[in-house]
Amino acid sequence: MLEQNEIKEYQLMADSLRFLCADMVQEANSGHPGAPMGLADIAVVLSYHLHLNPKNPQWINRDRLVFSGGHASALVYSLLHLWGFDVSLEDLKAFRSFGSKTPGHPEYKHTPGIEITTGPLGQGIANAVGFAMAGKLAQNMLGDLISHKVYCLCGDGDLEEGISYESCSLAGHHCLDNLIVIYDSNNITIEGDCGVAFSENVRLRFESQGWEVLEINGHDFMQIDSALTKAKDSKKPALIIAKTTIAKGSIHLSGSHKSHGSPLGENEIEESKKALGFDSKAKFFVSDCAKIRFKNTQELGELANREWQKTLEKSDKKAILESLLSPDFSKIEYPSFNSKSMATRTSNGEILNAIAKALPGFIGGSADLAPSNNTELKGMGDFPKGRNFHFGIREHAMGAISNAFANYGLFLPFCATFFVFSDYLSPSVRVASLMKSKVFYVWTHDSIGVGEDGATHQPIEQISHFRAMPNLNVFRPCDANENVACWQVALEISGPCALILSRQNLPLLGEVEKEQVAKGAYIKQESSKEPQITLLATGSEVELALRSAKELESQGIATQVVSVPCYDLLMQQDRSYRNSLLKGKVIAIEASRALEWYALADVVIGMQDFGASGKGEVLFQHFGFSVENIIKAAKEIL
Numbered sequence: 001m002l003e004q005n006e007i008k009e010y011q012l013m014a015d016s017l018r019f020l021c022a023d024m025v026q027e028a029n030s031g032h033p034g035a036p037m038g039l040a041d042i043a044v045v046l047s048y049h050l051h052l053n054p055k056n057p058q059w060i061n062r063d064r065l066v067f068s069g070g071h072a073s074a075l076v077y078s079l080l081h082l083w084g085f086d087v088s089l090e091d092l093k094a095f096r097s098f099g100s101k102t103p104g105h106p107e108y109k110h111t112p113g114i115e116i117t118t119g120p121l122g123q124g125i126a127n128a129v130g131f132a133m134a135g136k137l138a139q140n141m142l143g144d145l146i147s148h149k150v151y152c153l154c155g156d157g158d159l160e161e162g163i164s165y166e167s168c169s170l171a172g173h174h175c176l177d178n179l180i181v182i183y184d185s186n187n188i189t190i191e192g193d194c195g196v197a198f199s200e201n202v203r204l205r206f207e208s209q210g211w212e213v214l215e216i217n218g219h220d221f222m223q224i225d226s227a228l229t230k231a232k233d234s235k236k237p238a239l240i241i242a243k244t245t246i247a248k249g250s251i252h253l254s255g256s257h258k259s260h261g262s263p264l265g266e267n268e269i270e271e272s273k274k275a276l277g278f279d280s281k282a283k284f285f286v287s288d289c290a291k292i293r294f295k296n297t298q299e300l301g302e303l304a305n306r307e308w309q310k311t312l313e314k315s316d317k318k319a320i321l322e323s324l325l326s327p328d329f330s331k332i333e334y335p336s337f338n339s340k341s342m343a344t345r346t347s348n349g350e351i352l353n354a355i356a357k358a359l360p361g362f363i364g365g366s367a368d369l370a371p372s373n374n375t376e377l378k379g380m381g382d383f384p385k386g387r388n389f390h391f392g393i394r395e396h397a398m399g400a401i402s403n404a405f406a407n408y409g410l411f412l413p414f415c416a417t418f419f420v421f422s423d424y425l426s427p428s429v430r431v432a433s434l435m436k437s438k439v440f441y442v443w444t445h446d447s448i449g450v451g452e453d454g455a456t457h458q459p460i461e462q463i464s465h466f467r468a469m470p471n472l473n474v475f476r477p478c479d480a481n482e483n484v485a486c487w488q489v490a491l492e493i494s495g496p497c498a499l500i501l502s503r504q505n506l507p508l509l510g511e512v513e514k515e516q517v518a519k520g521a522y523i524k525q526e527s528s529k530e531p532q533i534t535l536l537a538t539g540s541e542v543e544l545a546l547r548s549a550k551e552l553e554s555q556g557i558a559t560q561v562v563s564v565p566c567y568d569l570l571m572q573q574d575r576s577y578r579n580s581l582l583k584g585k586v587i588a589i590e591a592s593r594a595l596e597w598y599a600l601a602d603v604v605i606g607m608q609d610f611g612a613s614g615k616g617e618v619l620f621q622h623f624g625f626s627v628e629n630i631i632k633a634a635k636e637i638l
Helices: 004-028 034-046 070-083 089-093 123-145 156-160 162-173 202-208 221-233 266-275 288-314 318-325 344-358 395-408 419-435 462-467 480-490 514-518 541-554 567-572 575-581 595-599 616-622 627-637
Strands: 064-067 150-155 179-185 212-217 238-243 362-366 388-390 412-418 440-444 473-475 497-501 522-525 533-537 559-563 585-589 603-605
Touching: 004 034, 004 070, 004 089, 004 221, 004 266, 004 288, 034 070, 034 150, 034 179, 034 221, 064 070, 064 123, 070 089, 070 288, 123 150, 123 156, 123 162, 123 179, 123 288, 123 318, 123 395, 123 419, 150 156, 156 162, 156 179, 162 395, 179 221, 202 212, 202 238, 212 221, 221 238, 344 362, 344 440, 344 480, 344 497, 362 388, 362 395, 362 440, 395 412, 395 419, 412 419, 419 440, 419 462, 419 497, 462 473, 462 595, 473 480, 473 567, 480 497, 480 514, 522 541, 533 541, 533 627, 541 559, 541 585, 541 627, 585 627, 595 603, 603 627
Parallel strands: 064 150, 150 179, 179 238, 212 238, 362 412, 412 440, 440 497, 473 497, 533 559, 533 585, 585 603
Antiparallel strands: 522 559
8 A cells, every 4th residue: 555655756756757758759759748648647556556577578477458548658668668678768769760669559579568459449448358358267277377457548539439338348247357447537539628529427337337436536646556456356347537637747738639649849848847846958867766666566576476486386277377378289180071061150160169179278259149150169168167258249349359368378269250240340350460469260151142131241342351451361261171271271370360151051072181271272173184264263162163164174175273262371372383373364253352363363253242132042143153154254265
């Protein structure tokens, strides 16, 4: 508990932190000084509550700290520097510079101590919920080896974003008492006072979602300390509403929206430093006294880490922990498929269960679509004591929560929905791709083959969108056997992968080797002689390509078929490999917008419009996915 005689030292630490942040933004001539200066008092007190070890940043029982607002990045980097992480004063001076450890918004794996890339507002709150959920699951698996808390600092903008409603609703539902969110309520957004667009009662909102809510003056050290102590003892997730002043410490811009996204100015900083008893000309200065106090965070963290290590040595959970930290993919016994016809969503359900049986850290769930997505892990229970997640109809939060699970360090998460609804979690997928976090997306009902549900439920442009996303590998298997090979490859990729799966049954088209899928594409059927036509296809259209090739061959047109389960992997191969597949004139066939295929094909048979309501086979015929249309296209191009 904070003593009254420590207030003066805390004030010195907070003011030092304020001006360090202001100097960073001024040096870069770019950035956000307002939020870091307003949060400085909270950051100082929080330093004494956190269990972090800068010398062992990946310690599994560390507290997780998430800054949902990336505009507080100057504060994040300043704290990491003062706490003893590998962020130097020179790194602070290089804020927002190309190649520095201190980019404009914090990035996971780029700067030591950054737990997750939050990016757009609202993501960080859902990430924090994900970390808290991961902590609960880990605690149920590992007992007293896991006891950490998850802290999240957010602002008005985070709470306005819809993803915060989704994720906080789920947190309250599961009584995540290891989650503490500190709401920097300064009532300012870019356009001015929050009142222009935001007037709800935040306390009542969170209480109705099952949270404990505390309200404090965010500049009163005693109140901050007391609220954090109460929050740590809460039996519910806790929200601390901290009333703060943006850019506190600035003489003329304190409380002004003008301080949000622009440097304060040299004169303003000098006047403000002078008013608070600092050397007005000294830049990036932190007194030795303040530095020593900030170092306490490292010392407390190292002590906590050592005590935890003693607990680990005596624990009967060491083997489980090791299996979570180092999953052994060789233990997976994949199913073999003998059925003549099966939807890839169905075969995928069997594959998921085979993986989960071998890997205790393989977990996941669906946005209320598990029976349709075929994603239930049979006999493995429901969160928080089991490995099945019921995200509810919350696709956006589901994506961000999965990102946190992937970054937690123990789990391999998947999440699922209909492919057309992937639009709802696209921002989270983008951030996962930026981080190269290992999340698996199971997206079923992959095309106009959805049928009677109509155009609103038939994905058209989605697969092109996700193929265009760097670091994301998108798989669309043609049958159950190729589905197995896709998973074998995906599990070994260091980054997110998506599996696009059919609702309708697809025939088995022969054996497939992992090595064939690893290159993204392979010859599914050779021609009788040097090919005049190469048909490229994915998913359900591979069987159509095979039927078309048979007819073309009967008419004397040498035709080969190339299955392309992963366009992204194919484009990563050298040109010589691609050229070895692309013989004669090339026709690409895919029931999607398919614009990316023009990089490989002379002709693309794809969707030119949205779908329609009707039986899948009728729609395929109507939109030109027929043997007759492919033969016509082949003859025209020849």
